[in-house]
Amino acid sequence: MRKIKIYCTTIKYYKILNKLPNYIIPLGLGNETYPSFWLNEKKGINITELNKFYAEFTGLYWIWKNQTNLNNEDLIGNCHNRVLWLNKLIMEKKKFTTQSLYENLLRSDNDILKNSDVVQVQPIKFKNKNLFEDFDEVHKSDLLRKSLNFLDKDLSIKFEKHLNGNILFPHNMFITKKKYFDEYCEVIFPFLKKSFEYCKKNQLCVGYNSRLPAFLAERFTSFWFSNFKNRNLLSYARLGNFHLSNKINTILNSSKLPFTFYQYPTIHKF
Secondary structure (H helix, E strand, C coil): CCCEEEEEEECCCCHHHHHCCCCEEEEECCCCCCCCCCEECCCCCCCHHHHHHHCCHHHHHHHHHHCCCCCCCCEEEEEECCEEEECCCCCCCCCCCCCCCHHHECCCCCHHHHHCCEEEECCEECCCCCHHHHHHHHHCCCHHHHHHHHCCHHHHHHHHHHHCCCEECCCCCEEEEHHHHHHHHHHHHHHHHHHHHHHHHCCCCCHHHHHHHHHHHHHHHHHHHHCCCCEEEECEEECCHHHHCHHHHHHCCHHHCCCCCCCCCCCCCC
């Protein structure tokens, strides 16, 4: 039977992550202290020292190098402590519902998981700018354009075409077969390394842009997995302080409370 593992990366300990379905596995990043029953990127082959620049990509690197007990057809996915997969593609926010968030989280028996090579999150579609222009506007950096030089010619041309479009699959989130995950990692980590070296040379990783390599990689991840033909989309929920409160989740599982799904899914309109 095919396995599915969704790794939920975080740089802080949140009790709600202990209460998610058991195939969603917390993975602690950086130098925070985590429970002994959590996965921790400091245990095993890691690039933890780059977390403040690479963000969740140090977690993806850890998965790639350390989770070797999966077969090629098993599914690997990721999410974040603040961003969780939902079980459907939903086009409008729920204005009223008695349902809980937990009822609407991705289930391991979802038919999409059985019939897809890749699942991506619901995209952001920019109305008046392309991905190059958005990156320039937000980060005021030439890194995205310069990064095209760090890929082989054919891949660079395809990536540039994607960046001239207006569709972004955000949060570096995906679910895919292990064999495709390995192929992705073999490309993105050398690409990230060259991009980070350019950032260091030009002192670009400052302030909000300290995670500039991760912001770049978000664009590349969006591009890479959008090229798969056998691909589907699911919505996602971006959690606020209520769900992430350790005080609340000491007493109960906030995600199982009724009426907590009315604000989801998270849909961006630009």
